[in-house]
Amino acid sequence: YRWTQWIFRKMVERGLAYLAEGPVHWCPAQGTVLANEEVQDGVYVETGDPVERRMMRQWMLRITAYADRLLEDLDLLDWPESVKEMQRNWIGRSEGAMVTFAVADRPGCAFEVFTTRPDTLYGATWCVLAPEHPLVDGITHPEREAEVRAYVARARRQTDQERTAAAEREKTGVFTGAYAVNPVNGERIPIWVADYVLITYGTGAIMAVPAHDERDHAFARTFGLPIVEVVSGGRDVQAEAWTGGGVAVNSPLIDGLAVREAKAHITAWLEERGLGRVKVQYKLRDWLFSRQRYWGEPFPVAFAPDQSLRLLPEDALPVTIPELDDFRPTEDGRPPLARASGWVEVDLDGERCVRETNTMPQWAGSCWYYLRYMDPHDDRLPVDPEREAYWGPVDLYIGGVEHAVTHLLYARFWHKVLYDVGLVHTKEPFQRLFNQGMILAFSYRDEGGRYYHPDEVEQRGDVSVVRETGVPVEAQIEKMSKSKRNVVDPLEIVDRYGADALRVYEMFMGPLEQVKPWQTSGAQGVHRFLQRVWRLVVDEETGALQPAVGDHPLPRDLGRALHLAIKETTEGIEGIRLNTPVSRMMEFVNLATGADRLPREAMRAFLAILAPYAPHLAEELWERLGLPGRAADGPWPTWDPAMLIEDLVEVAVQVQGKLRATLQAPRDLPAAELAALVKAHPNVVRYLEGMTVVREVVVPNRLVNLVLKAG
């Protein structure tokens, strides 16, 4: 709390945190504010009570001030391209122009619109205001007032989701009775109110160019509004919007210019006359940072009698949450902390102030916890800059993609603020990001849609059926979920096979980044492998060391398997490929299982590479072998390339690119000799009859391919 609040103070001081009216989901029946996930189809999912949008005074964080840096600095990161792209899309930078439209017959009354296509200004045949736009009330013609009011009220009731979810939804809207003046040609165009324009993007008002925008085109068709072509793209714009490039037409100022030049020209023209300007617009919005919840960091601020803001002094931190018996919001809808009357009032410099009763969201702590890990006990600062300089930034961050545009963007923002404050020395918090895939599970569902627990299901021939009733069920691979009855409890696996087996199986399942289904039988296979490792060293009957273990020389085949395993494991850790090393270790163990002499040194190296995968087992065997220290303490074994080489190699023989034979040959046999050997092979001779070899492709120690032609 203390240091999160400390950081928040810095944000307030820098103007990065501010109070504003922000929309919340308000449930009148419950008297509470609801989180996004608690609302569906306009009702509170738990009770079915209707939910409406309500504006409340909220803390906002000015993440938009960092939009450009958040965008640019993505280039510094070793992150999956897909995540970078998601962040780019989320930030949503677009270049365009702000254009001012005056309202006709109302001197001094005007509104701005944002457009990425100022070149299409001559094609603007109406304007649209979002239902929430502040001008709606003022400009609506008395005759249209009832209709407009009803429309706005309906839009206000709907959640964002309802308004935007159905993209194929029909366009709706109402005419206000007012007109705007198109700044380039002075034409009067009607002003509509429609919910396809969002108050949350741009200015909440647009110019509609139906000929060159699909949404406007759909709207024009619904309401019979005129469509004027201003970019010639060789299509009939009455039938379909043309959003591609072309040459400006019907646009006296820019006729004949291509889109690029036309944009620049029009924008400059508007700018000279004070009617418009270049504008970079972002989808990213400031971050609504307060919650009406009990749990969460309180804001380190209070309000003076005159309502002005007061920051609590640093030595007043942490502000902790008061104890309450009742964690619900107050009857009149204020946050739960408002119930703590004794806590709410606070003296600041002799003034009787009232504390902020909102709390911070769960994100707050997650935005900088990694810094605290570097210096958990510091009581002067969130993190000591020297320690941060030593440890930071985070070298490798492993997490799911679900954080791509939430946590990972928020944390980058906070880190940049702390960079500006001088607390951290890098622009970015997480240098390398790796998204591990989700583990899915098989679920079983009958025709009626009812789910069965895997234990209730058995396999009869080709079909799965419910054991008790014989009802056929269909198997599918889905996210683990209680309602689908397919959740695998890791603790049960630990009970059955041990933590090592769980851990190794999770690595063995497949590439870490891939989503893949859990299969308990696979964990059992890994368990078997680990038991074999155990028996390699320990005689199960007596508990004594296996007599085969001793100070023997390393046989060629076993050494090869071992060094292959060391190589794969070492490279796998660097590249986060953790599944194939397990296979190589299995191969070593399979070979070692049959051996009557097992060199202690080989086991030492093997246990060292096994240790990150199966630490309990590795350390136990390490000790039993009487090896010094711990397996995990190193040194990490190195592989000898010479050990990987075989004296006799198997060479694939292809004729016309098709495999016709394989043969054993001494390693590094000169190409000519190898080719001669190949051509003498009985299987090859048959194919050479009546043919001429036109080309011999020789891949040393691997393959020979003979290219033939008739004659």
Next chain:
RNA sequence: GGGGGCGUGGCGGAACGGUAGACGCGCCCGACUCAAAAUCGGGUGAGCAUCGCUCUUGUGGGUUCGAUUCCCACCGCCCCCACCA
């Protein structure tokens, strides 16, 4: 609608442009056992047939001596965003 990703045996998955299917699961056979489990050994892509051949990495093309791998188009599935002007 936009962006990203993935399609390989019955299943999870391996394969620097070079013998497709490593390793594991499952299944089959054998050993041990009175029996079962556990364990150990062997087999296991499909088909034709038995020196072997043909087919096979979602489908269709292309590049190449050679393509699961590179390029193009299509089909299917998954994830993220979505009336963003």
